[in-house]
Amino acid sequence: MTYYDGGTNLLPAHYLQALDESFYGLDAEEAAFYKQQTGIQDDAELKQHIMAVQAKAYSVFPYPCIRRFAFTQLKISRLFAYRGFLNLGKTRKSPIFLDIGCCFGNDIRKAVADGYPAECVIGSDLQKDFWNLGHELFRTTPETFPVPFVGGDAFNPEHLAVVPPFTPANQPTTPPPDLKSLTSLNPLRGHVSAIHASSFFHLFREDSQLHLARALAGLLSPEPGSMIFGSHASLPEKGLRVIRKDGDDKRSMFCHSPESWTELWDGVIFEKGEVKVEATLKLLQRPNILLGEDAAQTAHIMSYCITRL
Template sequence: MSSTGEGAKENDPLHALDTAYAMDEEGLTFMKAQTGIEDEQELKKHIIAVRAEGYSIFPYGCIMRFAFLQLRLSRLPAYNQLLALGKERKDAIFLDIGCCFGYDVRKAIDDGFPTGSVIAADLHPEFWELGHKLFKSTPETFPVPFLPGDAFDPAFLEPTAPFTASRPPPAPRPDLATLTALNALRGHVSAIHASAFFHLFDEERQTQLAHALAGLLSPEPGSMLIGGHRGQPVAGVRTDLGRRRQDGTKRFAHSPESWAALWDGQVFEKGTVRVEAVLREVERPGDLAGVSGDTKSYNLCWSVTRL
């Protein structure tokens, strides 16, 4: 039997999920405007090709399922709150961590967040480069600074206590274009977006990451973190996965209650933040069913706002 052609495609798990390709009218309009590709079939071919390159770099499920096309950030309940910060706060900084191809950053800018106040970060710099390919841009036409780095490397992002009005950040706001690590942003970020990110880790590392991101946040009231990732009605090891991480640890899923308790009382002093967290049930393809064969899963959509 030939190992090429249609037979090979049928045995390719990535190709098998090409049926997950979907955009609603808003997403389609956005992608056409960003790429300049009006023909929908040509646009689909272009997106599928970039997705295959991205999956070869690291096989994240969100790439396999085309989740990067779903306008995740703009559909979170607190999105308009984030946009208001960009319009109303002088020199507001917006950080998208775990940005992948930069889809959400581009949507926020398209919706009015000032380009010069945005910065993105990811472990894999190749994803940012593929973002330029996906959106047919260049560093000159889309001059948002990008920082490659590991969020668990203290030289890049070190956990620290959140700054407060009585303990403001000691250094002035940095020039985003000159940064080499996120640590220089401590106490200066007005909004942080982290979607499809926390759920990649066990509970201990999620807690570490929460402390690290909190240290970046400005002490000004209204400064916020926002995101969405896999959650569960009852906190515990993720039931939608049948595998461990490569390092042997098990991925953890928070419930709305455990997520609120983490931020309000552990990361930030109790009563100094407002945490909003809701579960949205989603249907997963049968190929991605959990260990019990259940295709039901939950997204935890959340925001943490300083009071």
């Protein structure tokens, strides 16, 4: 059995599929957002523009989420934690917001458009090419949209080292960094008010998800209300979800359940009672575009929020 493991365990060539414009479909809210952000008002022109950027991104790395236009969905603003996140941006002084696995930066741009202070925002991903394509997608430049980006491998300790979570009794001793000067995420330890991680954890094996959780927890501010939130593939009971089957060859994704996700954060990553964990599960009808006749046509998606108490 083989795992689908993000960019570290490459998909065999026969699993890769040509782009398919039938996956394109903006709802009214998404269309309005992209028209406002790009300045393109004609629906056909907007579609062609988005598809052109999609093709370039797919050549960087063929993530299934790029193939199915997941970057056009208003994912972050439809999370149950979003309103509290925006309120954090309005009420806290210098509320640093990190979007990890940010790809094009579409969730960042939605948050900024809805009022989160842009000067407090930073994006990070393995591939800077995606961030650069985000400027092309939204017709901006680093000057017109100056949110900084820090590229790097989240498993490289020089970029993101694991440290114990900070607590009210163990505050960070360094001042918050200048976000535009960052070359890694490590100077952010203990200073981040909100971390968004969607379609990120499920790219990795169970032990790698544990590592990532520990690493992100070390970035989070100990101030009550600080949060890690997002969504990813899940199951009613934790285990392996087969996402491709060809005879004896299976490709699987490890998925937490809401129960195991809660137990991980409240008691393993943080001391019991230091955080509140909320996790909801939804079953979506969605063809598995990693393909295979036996591929599931539904997907459980978990939305979650871990909040410091």
